[in-house]
Amino acid sequence: MLQLATPLDLETRLLVVDDDPGIRELTASFLSAHGYLVETAADGAAMRAALAKESYALVVLDVMMPGEDGLTILRSMDRATAPAVIILSVIGEEVDRIVGLEMGADDYIAKPANPRELLARIRSVLRRNQPGAPVARSAGRVYLRFGGWRLDPAGRQLLDRDEVVINLSDGEFRLLLALAEHPRRVLTRDQLLDLSRGVQADHFDRAIDVQISRLRRKLARDGADSDLIRTVRNEGYMFTADVERR
Numbered sequence: 001m002l003q004l005a006t007p008l009d010l011e012t013r014l015l016v017v018d019d020d021p022g023i024r025e026l027t028a029s030f031l032s033a034h035g036y037l038v039e040t041a042a043d044g045a046a047m048r049a050a051l052a053k054e055s056y057a058l059v060v061l062d063v064m065m066p067g068e069d070g071l072t073i074l075r076s077m078d079r080a081t082a083p084a085v086i087i088l089s090v091i092g093e094e095v096d097r098i099v100g101l102e103m104g105a106d107d108y109i110a111k112p113a114n115p116r117e118l119l120a121r122i123r124s125v126l127r128r129n130q131p132g133a134p135v136a137r138s139a140g141r142v143y144l145r146f147g148g149w150r151l152d153p154a155g156r157q158l159l160d161r162d163e164v165v166i167n168l169s170d171g172e173f174r175l176l177l178a179l180a181e182h183p184r185r186v187l188t189r190d191q192l193l194d195l196s197r198g199v200q201a202d203h204f205d206r207a208i209d210v211q212i213s214r215l216r217r218k219l220a221r222d223g224a225d226s227d228l229i230r231t232v233r234n235e236g237y238m239f240t241a242d243v244e245r246r
Helices: 022-031 046-053 068-078 092-104 115-129 170-180 187-197 204-219
Strands: 013-017 039-040 056-060 084-088 107-111 144-146 148-152 157-159 229-232 236-239
Touching: 013 022, 013 046, 022 115, 046 068, 056 068, 056 115, 056 204, 068 229, 084 115, 107 115, 115 170, 144 170, 144 229, 148 170, 170 187, 170 204, 170 236, 187 204, 187 236, 204 229
Parallel strands: 013 039, 013 056, 056 084, 084 107
Antiparallel strands: 144 148, 148 157, 229 236
Protein backbone atom coordinates (compact mmCIF):
# COMPACT_ATOMS: atom_id res chain seq x y z
CA MET A 1 0.00 0.00 0.00
CA LEU A 2 1.33 3.45 -0.90
CA GLN A 3 2.55 5.31 2.15
CA LEU A 4 1.49 8.94 2.42
CA ALA A 5 4.29 11.48 2.53
CA THR A 6 5.04 13.12 5.85
CA PRO A 7 5.17 16.94 5.99
CA LEU A 8 8.97 16.71 6.03
CA ASP A 9 8.90 14.86 2.68
CA LEU A 10 6.86 17.45 0.81
CA GLU A 11 8.88 19.71 -1.50
CA THR A 12 12.14 18.14 -0.27
CA ARG A 13 14.56 17.76 -3.17
CA LEU A 14 16.89 14.75 -3.33
CA LEU A 15 19.63 13.80 -5.77
CA VAL A 16 20.36 10.13 -6.55
CA VAL A 17 23.84 9.56 -8.01
CA ASP A 18 24.47 6.09 -9.48
CA ASP A 19 26.03 4.93 -12.74
CA ASP A 20 23.51 2.07 -13.06
CA PRO A 21 20.46 3.52 -14.90
CA GLY A 22 18.16 0.77 -13.63
CA ILE A 23 19.00 1.31 -9.96
CA ARG A 24 19.00 5.06 -10.45
CA GLU A 25 15.52 5.21 -11.90
CA LEU A 26 13.98 2.61 -9.59
CA THR A 27 15.32 4.45 -6.55
CA ALA A 28 14.10 7.79 -7.86
CA SER A 29 10.66 6.36 -8.64
CA PHE A 30 10.28 4.84 -5.17
CA LEU A 31 11.34 8.02 -3.37
CA SER A 32 9.12 10.15 -5.62
CA ALA A 33 6.16 7.96 -4.69
CA HIS A 34 6.80 8.93 -1.08
CA GLY A 35 6.55 12.64 -1.71
CA TYR A 36 10.12 13.71 -2.49
CA LEU A 37 11.25 15.73 -5.48
CA VAL A 38 13.94 13.46 -6.91
CA GLU A 39 16.52 14.11 -9.60
CA THR A 40 19.27 11.79 -10.77
CA ALA A 41 22.86 11.97 -11.97
CA ALA A 42 24.96 9.26 -13.62
CA ASP A 43 28.40 10.49 -12.50
CA GLY A 44 30.35 13.17 -10.67
CA ALA A 45 30.18 15.69 -13.49
CA ALA A 46 26.40 15.40 -13.74
CA MET A 47 26.13 15.64 -9.96
CA ARG A 48 28.15 18.87 -9.83
CA ALA A 49 26.07 20.35 -12.65
CA ALA A 50 22.89 19.50 -10.73
CA LEU A 51 24.25 20.99 -7.47
CA ALA A 52 25.16 24.18 -9.32
CA LYS A 53 21.58 24.57 -10.55
CA GLU A 54 19.49 23.42 -7.59
CA SER A 55 19.58 23.16 -3.81
CA TYR A 56 19.18 19.63 -2.47
CA ALA A 57 18.45 18.48 1.05
CA LEU A 58 20.27 15.18 0.58
CA VAL A 59 22.37 13.24 -1.93
CA VAL A 60 22.26 9.45 -2.19
CA LEU A 61 25.76 8.71 -3.50
CA ASP A 62 27.00 5.39 -4.86
CA VAL A 63 30.62 4.58 -4.03
CA MET A 64 31.48 2.16 -6.81
CA MET A 65 31.30 4.18 -10.04
CA PRO A 66 33.71 4.08 -12.97
CA GLY A 67 36.05 7.01 -13.39
CA GLU A 68 35.50 9.34 -10.45
CA ASP A 69 34.19 7.18 -7.61
CA GLY A 70 31.81 8.29 -4.90
CA LEU A 71 34.50 8.75 -2.25
CA THR A 72 36.49 11.06 -4.52
CA ILE A 73 33.33 13.08 -5.13
CA LEU A 74 32.57 13.21 -1.40
CA ARG A 75 36.13 14.37 -0.67
CA SER A 76 35.70 17.31 -3.06
CA MET A 77 32.49 18.53 -1.43
CA ASP A 78 32.49 21.38 1.07
CA ARG A 79 30.82 19.63 4.00
CA ALA A 80 29.98 22.97 5.64
CA THR A 81 27.67 23.98 2.80
CA ALA A 82 26.95 20.76 0.91
CA PRO A 83 23.72 18.80 1.38
CA ALA A 84 23.56 15.75 3.61
CA VAL A 85 25.05 12.61 2.05
CA ILE A 86 24.14 8.94 2.40
CA ILE A 87 26.70 6.72 0.73
CA LEU A 88 25.83 3.37 -0.84
CA SER A 89 28.57 0.79 -0.40
CA VAL A 90 28.76 -2.79 -1.65
CA ILE A 91 28.39 -5.29 1.19
CA GLY A 92 31.79 -6.16 2.60
CA GLU A 93 33.56 -3.04 1.32
CA GLU A 94 34.57 -2.02 4.84
CA VAL A 95 37.23 0.49 3.76
CA ASP A 96 34.69 2.45 1.69
CA ARG A 97 32.40 2.81 4.66
CA ILE A 98 35.18 3.86 7.04
CA VAL A 99 36.56 6.46 4.66
CA GLY A 100 33.08 7.76 3.87
CA LEU A 101 32.32 8.30 7.55
CA GLU A 102 35.67 9.97 8.12
CA MET A 103 34.92 12.36 5.25
CA GLY A 104 31.67 13.39 6.88
CA ALA A 105 29.00 11.24 5.25
CA ASP A 106 25.84 11.38 7.35
CA ASP A 107 25.09 7.67 7.00
CA TYR A 108 25.87 4.62 4.88
CA ILE A 109 23.81 1.73 3.64
CA ALA A 110 24.92 -1.51 2.02
CA LYS A 111 24.04 -2.34 -1.59
CA PRO A 112 21.79 -3.74 -2.79
CA ALA A 113 19.78 -1.33 -0.65
CA ASN A 114 16.32 -2.21 0.57
CA PRO A 115 14.21 0.75 -0.65
CA ARG A 116 12.26 1.02 2.60
CA GLU A 117 15.45 0.99 4.66
CA LEU A 118 16.88 3.71 2.42
CA LEU A 119 13.69 5.74 2.88
CA ALA A 120 13.92 5.37 6.67
CA ARG A 121 17.58 6.43 6.67
CA ILE A 122 16.81 9.46 4.49
CA ARG A 123 14.01 10.57 6.79
CA SER A 124 16.19 10.10 9.84
CA VAL A 125 19.08 12.14 8.40
CA LEU A 126 16.75 14.91 7.23
CA ARG A 127 15.17 15.16 10.68
CA ARG A 128 18.61 15.58 12.21
CA ASN A 129 19.67 18.20 9.65
CA GLN A 130 16.42 20.14 9.50
CA PRO A 131 17.45 23.82 9.75
CA GLY A 132 15.98 25.93 12.49
CA ALA A 133 14.28 23.01 14.19
CA PRO A 134 12.82 24.33 17.44
CA VAL A 135 13.95 22.85 20.72
CA ALA A 136 10.72 21.62 22.25
CA ARG A 137 10.18 21.68 26.00
CA SER A 138 7.02 19.72 26.62
CA ALA A 139 5.78 18.41 29.94
CA GLY A 140 6.91 14.89 30.66
CA ARG A 141 9.70 14.98 28.09
CA VAL A 142 12.89 13.27 29.25
CA TYR A 143 16.34 14.82 28.69
CA LEU A 144 19.72 13.33 29.53
CA ARG A 145 22.17 15.80 31.13
CA PHE A 146 25.88 15.22 31.55
CA GLY A 147 28.95 17.44 31.83
CA GLY A 148 27.12 20.60 30.76
CA TRP A 149 25.45 18.89 27.80
CA ARG A 150 21.76 18.15 27.23
CA LEU A 151 20.72 15.23 25.04
CA ASP A 152 17.14 15.26 23.78
CA PRO A 153 16.16 11.74 22.63
CA ALA A 154 12.72 12.76 21.35
CA GLY A 155 13.96 15.82 19.47
CA ARG A 156 17.16 13.96 18.47
CA GLN A 157 19.36 16.90 19.44
CA LEU A 158 22.50 17.55 21.46
CA LEU A 159 22.75 21.00 23.05
CA ASP A 160 25.67 22.61 24.84
CA ARG A 161 25.48 24.67 28.04
CA ASP A 162 24.48 27.74 25.95
CA GLU A 163 21.60 25.82 24.33
CA VAL A 164 23.41 25.73 20.98
CA VAL A 165 22.49 22.68 18.91
CA ILE A 166 25.56 20.61 17.98
CA ASN A 167 25.45 19.08 14.52
CA LEU A 168 25.61 15.28 14.76
CA SER A 169 25.07 12.78 12.00
CA ASP A 170 22.28 10.28 12.60
CA GLY A 171 24.82 7.55 13.39
CA GLU A 172 26.68 9.77 15.85
CA PHE A 173 23.45 10.70 17.63
CA ARG A 174 22.31 7.09 18.01
CA LEU A 175 25.74 6.06 19.28
CA LEU A 176 25.88 8.89 21.83
CA LEU A 177 22.38 8.02 23.03
CA ALA A 178 23.38 4.36 23.48
CA LEU A 179 26.42 5.41 25.53
CA ALA A 180 24.53 7.95 27.64
CA GLU A 181 21.80 5.43 28.45
CA HIS A 182 24.44 3.02 29.82
CA PRO A 183 26.84 5.27 31.79
CA ARG A 184 29.88 3.89 33.62
CA ARG A 185 29.46 0.52 31.97
CA VAL A 186 31.86 -1.04 29.48
CA LEU A 187 30.12 -1.73 26.18
CA THR A 188 31.71 -3.86 23.48
CA ARG A 189 31.62 -2.77 19.86
CA ASP A 190 29.04 -5.47 19.14
CA GLN A 191 26.83 -4.18 21.95
CA LEU A 192 27.13 -0.63 20.66
CA LEU A 193 26.23 -1.78 17.15
CA ASP A 194 23.14 -3.57 18.48
CA LEU A 195 22.11 -0.62 20.66
CA SER A 196 22.65 2.08 18.03
CA ARG A 197 21.69 0.29 14.82
CA GLY A 198 19.64 -2.73 15.92
CA VAL A 199 20.41 -6.41 16.07
CA GLN A 200 19.87 -6.78 12.32
CA ALA A 201 22.66 -4.33 11.46
CA ASP A 202 25.72 -5.54 9.59
CA HIS A 203 28.55 -6.05 12.05
CA PHE A 204 31.05 -3.35 11.25
CA ASP A 205 33.36 -2.65 14.20
CA ARG A 206 35.45 0.05 12.57
CA ALA A 207 32.35 2.19 11.96
CA ILE A 208 31.97 2.42 15.74
CA ASP A 209 35.63 3.47 16.14
CA VAL A 210 35.25 6.19 13.50
CA GLN A 211 32.09 7.60 15.03
CA ILE A 212 33.56 7.46 18.56
CA SER A 213 36.50 9.54 17.29
CA ARG A 214 34.17 12.10 15.74
CA LEU A 215 31.98 12.26 18.87
CA ARG A 216 35.05 12.90 21.05
CA ARG A 217 36.07 15.84 18.90
CA LYS A 218 32.60 17.37 19.08
CA LEU A 219 32.25 16.78 22.82
CA ALA A 220 35.64 18.41 23.45
CA ARG A 221 34.65 21.75 21.90
CA ASP A 222 35.13 24.95 23.90
CA GLY A 223 37.31 23.24 26.49
CA ALA A 224 34.66 20.74 27.52
CA ASP A 225 35.61 17.41 29.05
CA SER A 226 37.40 15.38 26.39
CA ASP A 227 37.31 12.12 28.34
CA LEU A 228 33.57 11.48 28.38
CA ILE A 229 34.10 8.37 26.24
CA ARG A 230 36.93 6.21 27.51
CA THR A 231 38.54 3.37 25.59
CA VAL A 232 38.79 0.17 27.63
CA ARG A 233 41.54 -1.83 26.01
CA ASN A 234 40.51 -5.16 24.48
CA GLU A 235 36.93 -4.62 25.68
CA GLY A 236 35.20 -1.58 24.22
CA TYR A 237 34.13 1.86 25.43
CA MET A 238 32.77 3.40 28.63
CA PHE A 239 30.75 6.60 29.02
CA THR A 240 32.35 8.13 32.12
CA ALA A 241 29.94 10.96 32.95
CA ASP A 242 27.22 10.92 35.55
CA VAL A 243 23.97 11.10 33.57
CA GLU A 244 20.91 12.80 35.05
CA ARG A 245 17.43 12.21 33.61
CA ARG A 246 15.04 15.15 33.74
